[in-house]
Amino acid sequence: RKEVEQDPGPFNVPEGATVAFNCTYSNSASQSFFWYRQDCRKEPKLLMSVYSSGNEDGRFTAQLNRASQYISLLIRDSKLSDSATYLCAVNSPGGYQKVTFGTGTKLQVIP
Amino acid sequence: GAVVSQHPSRVICKSGTSVKIECRSLDFQATTMFWYRQFPKQSLMLMATSNEGSKATYEQGVEKDKFLINHASLTLSTLTVTSAHPEDSSFYICSASPLSYEQYFGPGTRLTVT
Numbered sequence: 001r002k003e004v005e006q007d008p009g010p011f012n013v014p015e016g017a018t019v020a021f022n023c024t025y026s027n028s029a030s031q032s033f034f035w036y037r038q039d040c041r042k043e044p045k046l047l048m049s050v051y052s053s054g055n056e057d058g059r060f061t062a063q064l065n066r067a068s069q070y071i072s073l074l075i076r077d078s079k080l081s082d083s084a085t086y087l088c089a090v091n092s093p094g095g096y097q098k099v100t101f102g103t104g105t106k107l108q109v110i111p
Numbered sequence: 112g113a114v115v116s117q118h119p120s121r122v123i124c125k126s127g128t129s130v131k132i133e134c135r136s137l138d139f140q141a142t143t144m145f146w147y148r149q150f151p152k153q154s155l156m157l158m159a160t161s162n163e164g165s166k167a168t169y170e171q172g173v174e175k176d177k178f179l180i181n182h183a184s185l186t187l188s189t190l191t192v193t194s195a196h197p198e199d200s201s202f203y204i205c206s207a208s209p210l211s212y213e214q215y216f217g218p219g220t221r222l223t224v225t
Contacts, residue, residue: 044204046215099212101157104154
């Protein structure tokens with residue numbers, strides 16, 4: 001089993017739709033979780049950290065499910081500008097701040 | 112805050128030459144920086160963890176003699192691709208972390224070896 005797994009997509013959704021991505025992780029000792037956004041031919045940018053209680057930032061909501069070992073990202077009222085690849089990242093316990101990235105889920109918001 | 116710069120953004124070099132890429136944390140100190148490479152339509156692949164004042168930790172399969180990493184200060188890490196070959200052509204990205212596990216990325220360096 002891979003350390004971090006994501007559905008590569010693409011997810012094609014109309015503007016205004018709500019879309020959710022999941023990311024599963026294999027190491028139950030992991031404590032830190034993140035979502036990044038990467039535009040084509042650009043570097044990843046930190047979108048949000050994922051806390052145990054979940055967190056929300058505008059149209060974006062991140063949740064952590066420790067029992068099933070996955071994190072999720074929900075995007076409400078999708079905008080064209082949300083089109084990107086969304087990467088999850090999970091810390092590698094004992095790995096000097098090292099995190100493992102998923103392969104990313106591609107989102108395409110359609111007019 | 113948490114700005115990371117990377118230079119150069121793009122470089123074209125001839126096979127057999129060496130290329131140095133610089134990564135700087137501009138508004139914070141980073142005892143640890145990371146170097147990744149990414150091929151088109153593929154995920155980030157961690158190459159090595161760069162530790163200030165000590166040797167880098169390389170991931171399995173990454174040749175330390177080919178990808179030389181120096182972390183000279185708390186704000187600067189360099190990656191030198193030695194004797195570059197066309198198969199080394201890739202997008203190289205560094206990251207640094209001001210807080211535990213949150214990583215901020217440089218804009219990347221697109222290397223083309225001819």
